[in-house]
Amino acid sequence: MEAQKEFKINNFDLLRLLAATQVIVDHYFQQLHKPISRLGLDVLYLFPGVPVFFVISGYLISASYERNNSLKTYIRNRVLRIYPGLWGCIFFTIIIISLSGVSFLNKEVIAWLPAQLAGLIYTPPFLKDYGFGSYNGSLWTIPIELQFYILLPICFLIAPKKFMNTWFFILFAVFLAGNVLYQVVDMNERIEKLITYTFIPHFYLFLIGVLFQRLQVYKHKFIYNKALYWAIGYIAFSLTVSRFLHPVAFSLIRNVTLGFCVISLAYTLPGMAKKLLGTNDISYGIYIYHGLVLTVAVQISGSINFFLLVLLTYILAFLSWKFIENPFLRSKKKTIRVVTEV
Secondary structure: OHHHOOOOOOOHHHHHHHHHHHHHHHHHHHHOOOOOOHHHHHHHOOOOHHHHHHHHHHHHHHHHHHOOOOHHHHHHHHHHHHHHHHHHHHHHHHHHHHHOOOOOOOOHHHHHHHHHHOOOOOOOHHHOOOEOOEOOHHHHHHHHHHHHHHHHHHHHHHOOHHHHHHHHHHHHHHHHHHHHHHHHOOOOHHHHHHHHOOOOOOHHHHHHHHHHHHOOHHHOOOOOOOHHHHHHHHHHHHHHHHHOOOHHHHHHHHHHHHHHHHHHHHOOOOOHHHHHHOOOOOHHHHHHHHHHHHHHHHHHHOOOOHHHHHHHHHHHHHHHHHHHHHHHHOOOOOOOOOOOOO
């Protein structure tokens, strides 16, 4: 059994697909103000897409970085993962919004377009009244993910080599405390919004993934092939304890528990994702395109059928994967192999 517990054989592609789909559902109910019961909300947020993405990102990217000491390779791989798909989405955005009656031939685009292509996402004034007032609200995490990419090598560079795991535990504790302060301290609205779009309140989620990767928790007998137990415990905790704990404490405990659940799901029947999806990973495309579909639909008709939203998003995501993302990703240098003891 120990020999079968390979790091690279996992279900992360499937988990990312489910996480991206959860974000679609979340934004559909939020942006269109669809009624939903308290139980429906509880179920919807059992598997919150953004925290799942951040944990998986910390887990896989730290593994890739540790197993290849070339900063050049690390940067190249990160660029190939984020930018081709994002650029395709940006140019498709310009085309589709132009067809709906908005002109991009104005001086604001001179600053806006290079910023978007660099991953510095914001909505320009000439699109403030379009759709929801955000040309693609789902892109807000792109700058945060880029900040994670920059911070990770720095964290490894300044870490004491003999106490690497302790160092990352300390970082996790510091940023966990930072998240608590962010949630409980009253701040000016502008300052709060500014902090929201930085790594500060979110980095602890990324560090959960880093720690789990370094500790190789996937090999543990309480993690490997034990997703059913973790899922039952996590769901029971989420649906019951929320009534008794302070919201901030509940959120933090739940997200840490979710991290364990995600890793266990990834390594329970670990060949499942490949059997179901092959080598296709359309989760990134789903994430970056669904917000655009929603915005354009609201601008044109005021609403959209949920199943049509999912269908259109999946089609765009598949096309992005087939003709943009995958061709570029094939040129990435492989840096994740079977894990040896750290």
